[in-house]
Amino acid sequence: MTKGDKFLILFIVMLSFLSFAYINRYALSDQERYVSVQVNGQEVKKILYDDQLLGHTIPVESEFGYSLIEIGDMQVRLAEADCPDQICVHQGYVSRIGETIVCLPNKLVIEVKGESGEDYIDIMNY
């Protein structure tokens, strides 16, 4: 076992851990995410992330109340809402697929969804 071998082992361990972390962070969860805005169970808006949308706010008005959605860097939050408890506003940003912001008084649900979540591999066999 030479020094080169040890270096190679260390290199491969680091490479696999780093790429694993990278895949977990970006590649798998980055796929075509969009924000689904639902009022009273009906999807009223579908927001796709875009660089031009960065920092923009989108108002959502319905008969149940008024809320203001703010788009961040691949994340979304409720900037304002006229509900009494403000739980939805205090929740802050959500970014990962499946995360939701719920505002019960306004009957508003903001959900981060994955576009192509259906063909995710369950199992593979060689």
Added chain:
Amino acid sequence: MRKTNKMIFISLLVSVGLALSVIESAIPLPIAMPGARLGLSNMVVLVTLVVFGFKDGIKVGMLKSTVLMLVTGSVSSFIYSISGAILSCILMHIAYKYFSKVFSLIGVSIIGAAAHNFAQVSVAVMMLSNTRIYSYLPFLLLISLFSGYFVGLSSTYIVENLKKNFRVLFSRQETI
């Protein structure tokens, strides 16, 4: 060494590799992961590379996968295995010939195992046309470290023994 001797020796190596491939499928792995194998037959390819050189090494690797397909009857695994055999053989040859001062046989074997896995996953990506399969590669690389290490260790012993007991193999001048 005469040509016939060499041919017989190489075919013996192929059959040993074949037997190892069949036996290793009977050995359970501690981790249940599809595609993860012990890679014992890589030992044979490595020994051939060291003793006979690149040409015969890649011959043994390809013959082994071809005959294994005939034995097991699974064509899809043949495509994975032959692509892995070719790439790992090429990389092991480069590592052994030009970087033998840096890597011992253990390092060479780890390179081969990693290349084998990389080629297999790449072929899977092409066949299923889904690049997300690459996310599986880090796990396979980690496992290939262990199997590569032990394969390298055992082939070190094999080559030592061959040098002691089969000196005729290493006298290149008499080769036709």
